Amino acid sequence: MADKAADKSMKENRWLLENPYRKDFPIFRSWEGAYLDSAATAQRPACVIQAEQTFYERHNANPLRGFYDLSLEATDCYEKARRAVQEFLHAAHPEEIIFTRNTTESLNLVAYSYGLHNLHAGDEIVVSILEHHSNLLPWQMVSARTGAALRFLECGPDGTVTDEQLSEAITERTKLVAVAQVSNVLGSLMPIEKIVKLAHEQGAAVILDAAQSAPHLPISVQELNVDFLAFSGHKLMGPMGIGVLYGRRELLEKMPPFLTGGEMIASVSRREAVFAPLPQKFEAGTVNAAGAAGLQAAIEYLQDIGFEEIQRREEKLTEYVLRGMEEIPHIHVLGSKKAKEHCGIITFTVDGVHSHDVSSILDTDHVAVRAGHHCAQPLMEYLGVPAAVRASLYLYNTAEDADRFLQSVSTVRRRMGYGE
Amino acid sequence: MENRTFYNAVLTEHNLHPMYKHDLEDADFTLEGVNPSCGDHITLKLKITDGVITGGAFVGDGCAISQASADMMLELVIGRTQKEAVRLSDIFLRMIKGNASEQEIEELEEASALRDISHMPARVKCAVLGWHTMKEILKEASGTADQ
C-alpha cells in the first residue's frame, strides 16, 4: 500500500481506531489477535456473560415446572426473554417465538413439522443456490420423503437475483420457499419482499434463514411478511446453544410437535397426549433459560447501540478493507464491489494459494479468519471456487484489526515462495 | 509483526515445483486419498517390482501441505524396498504426532521440513494424507506378494 494513501485513509478512519465498544468484550483482554470470524460466531460482551451467570446465581430452577417462587422466577426470566425476542423481530404475538438451540434446529423444526405434513409429490420446494447446508439438507430430506421436487433459485456471481430468475423458480407448483436473507459467503442481500410477494401469490410459505442478517439489520417479520424465520443467538453476541424460530401463529397452531416429551403437553394418559398450546408445544424438555436470559441481554446490548451505528461502523470498516485489498495483487474478493452489499463479510481467494494455507499464515500473525467451503458447497461450485477465505467483521473490530489483516494478506504469496 | 510460519523454503519449493506431481502410465497400484472435511485429495500411483518401489507419482488438489508432503514422500521412498517405505512412513506419522527422535527425523530427509506441523493440530490430516494412502497401497501390495 502506498504510504500516503494509507495515511489519508487512516486519518479518515481515525474514529474506527477509537472503538468505544471493544472494551465491553472481555475476550479482548486476554486474546490479542484480530478476530475476523464473527460470521461463524460473534464474541460476547460482559453483559451477556453476566446475564447467564445471574440466572444461575439468583433465579435458577426448572422453569415451567415448579409451583414455588424460584421456579416461577425462572419462568418469568425465560418469558421475559421471549418477549424481548418478539419485540426484536416485531412479531405480533409472544407465542410465535419458539426457543431452539440454533438456526439449524429451527430450520429442521419447520422441515419436519411443516414440510413433511404439507408437501406432496408434484409440489416444489425452492431454495437458492446461496444456501448454507443448514437451509439445504432439511429440504433435501423433505423432498426425498414426500416426493416434492427441490428447485433452485439461481443468482449472479455477486449474489444478485433478477426478476426473471425469481419468476422462473417460483411457480404455481411452489409450496415452500426457503432462503437466507444474507449469504454467509458473499454477504449479499436477497430481495425478500419480492420473494414473499411471488411466493404468497402462489400460496407458498416463506422460510427466512436470518442467521447472518439478524446480527446486522433490523428485522420486522410483520413488514417482511414471512411465515417462518430462524436465527442463532451466538451470531448476535448471545450465548451458544440458544436459537429462535419465529412462526406465524396460524401455521404453528396447525403443526404437530417436532420433539415430544416433557413440558410440551397439556395432559397425558397411557395411550395419548393432548399437546400444550404454543409455544410450549415446540419446546419439549427442560429449556435453556439461562441462554434465553443471555440472548435477551445481547438483544438489549444491540438495541442500545442501534443498528444504524452498527451498520455505519461495519460499512466504513468494510470499505477500508476492500480498498486495501484492491491494492494487493493476486487477491480476488467475491461478491459486490460495494461495502454496503457485504454485511461485514469479505470472502476472497489468493492466486496459487489454497485457502487453508492462507488462513494458517494469517493465524501466525494472529488474524482469525475462516477458510474452506463455508458449508455452502453448491454456491462454491457455481462460483467455480472450491474453497475461499472469509474475513467477517462486527462492531468490535477496529482499523487496527483491518491493518493487521491487510498487512498479513499482502505477505501471503511471498511467504508461500512466490516472487513478488 | 510478520511471524515465522512453518511454510519453510523446502515446503514451498515442493508445493510450487513438485517433481512427482504428474500421471504415471502403467502403474501397478493406484489409490485415491481424500480428506472430506477440507477437500484435499490425491491420487497416488506406484510401480513396485520385486518388493522395491521403482516409480511413483501423484495428481491431486489441495493445500500446500498435503501436496508438498506427497511430493516429499515420493522423493524419499522411490528406490527403496516396500518394507523400508513402511518403516519411514511410520517415522513420519510419529514425527507429526511429536513422537519421533532426532535421529529418526533425520532419516526422513526433506520430509523432515514438516516437523512443525505437530504444533498445528488442524493441519495434521493434510500432512499425513499421502503417507496414509501409500501405506494402504503397500498393505495391499504385500498381501498380493504373499500369495
Ligand SMILES: Cc1ncc(COP(=O)(O)O)c(C=O)c1O
Ligand atoms: C446463513 C446461515 N444459515 C445457517 C447457519 C447455521 O447456524 P447454526 O450453526 O448456529 O445452526 C449459519 C451459520 O453457520 C449461516 O451462516
